Amino acid sequence: MRSSAALTNFFSVPTAAGGHAAAAYVLDRCHVSRPDAAFMAEQRRRADARILLITAGDRVPMTLPPAAKTSPPLTPTPTPPGSSGGSGSGGGSGGEGHLFFIHSPTESLSRPSYFLGVDRAKVPYFVASAVPVATPPVSTAASRPPSASTSDTDAFLAATLKDAGGGESAQPPAWRFVGLRSAFGLLPADEALLACHAKCLLDWHQSASFCGYCGQRTECHDGDSSRKCMACGRSHYPRTNPVAIVLVLSRDGQRCVLGQSRGRQQQMRLFSALAGFVDQAESLEDAVRREVKEESGLELVRDGAAPGGGVVYHSSQPWPFPCNLMLGCVAWAAGEALSPDLNEMADVRWFAREDVSARLAALEAALDGGADAAVSALMADDGPGAASFVLPTRIAIANTLLHAWIAGAFDGKCPPAGGPKLPSSL
Secondary structure (H helix, E strand, O other): OOOOOOOOOEEEEEOOOOOOOEEEOOOEEOOOOOHHHHHHHHHHHHHEEEEEEEEOOOOEEEEEOOOOOOOOOOOOOOOOOOOOOOOOOOOOOOOEEEOOEOOOOHOOOOOEEEEEOOOOOEEEEEEEOOOOOOOOOOOOOOOOOOOOHHHHHHHHHHHHHHOOOHHHHHHHOOOEEEEHHHHHHOOOOOHHHHHHHHHHHHHHHHHHEEEEOOOEEOOOOOOOOOOOOOOOOOEOOOOOOEEEEEEEEEEOEEEEEEEEEOOOHHHEEEEEOOEEOOOOOOOOHHHHHHHHHHHHHHOOOOOOOOOOHHHHEEEEEEOOOOOOEEEEEEEEEEEOOOOOOOOOOEEEEEEEHHHHHHHHHHHHHHHHHHOOHHHHHHHHHOOOOOOOOEEOOOHHHHHHHHHHHHHHEEEEEEEOOOOOOOOOOO
């Protein structure tokens, strides 16, 4: 297994203490300047403006070098966003590819575009919708070079470049549309965050085209940071959904609870930390206790003397499916008997520390090897027992929480039994 200093997910960077912190966003969102119409007009007129296209299927254009770990970036930009050269911030788990940006004034595009911000060189970035394009999927674990079968996507981008002023002679480098989940495993942290922001902002503008109060059309306002209904005058702002995700540990810290929801996780045999949306007028700590009780039947250790009442906040991660903020926590179970809600959960189990550690090591080796066969082997049914399960990959905060547990970050942190109790009701 890799050292803890090297372990990151696609939105985090390692800290000196061996933990994780959110990667710094590479763009300045220009909250002060963007309401100024003259400022926005100038950004849209700039010939060096960079536009990221996202398809209806949440795919982004990426350059994928044949020798991804050794080849220089092939993006048409002189350098990745915000960097002074080289291959981006290097803070993410990927780094094997780069986003492909169109260089053009946005006013030359035949589709709406939305302002993301400017990089350290004051170059503006925008996101725009692209038409769906048929292209073979790309595995998270492998960065295969584009082939002749991508002629449809090449023709599409060439037409888009021409539409944006690139002309007939514009020749894109080796690139292809990649699903956003797969892209997060291939991009440096700074570009992954940019793609996350772009996807969330584009989705919101497309879903907020009509006023939720009077039903009339809305228009972009304040430099694309809000929308305003011109009929009733109400303003609408992008929303982020808070999600509590918690790694539940046994009192001795040697086992954890992981669950498998029905649907996608069940099909993949994936077990992950328990999670759910924070409800209205609900604290993060109460959301953690409620979700754990609903999904596993477990009560958590409550300690009125501890900050958070025994629920410990670890770190957060934006998650653009659809537009969530994952609030990572750790807590300790008061008991061991599981009684999951089988309408929502396909399975909930206790897992031993050594089994999770071994599975994480196999997962990291497969991803570092960059071979489809290695990942397929992990997904294969390898018989009954603790080894027959799949864990979240580096793109998920659950992976970060599991690695922190294996590294001993939570050892000895369980609130003592018999401590001051939290009130059970108001």
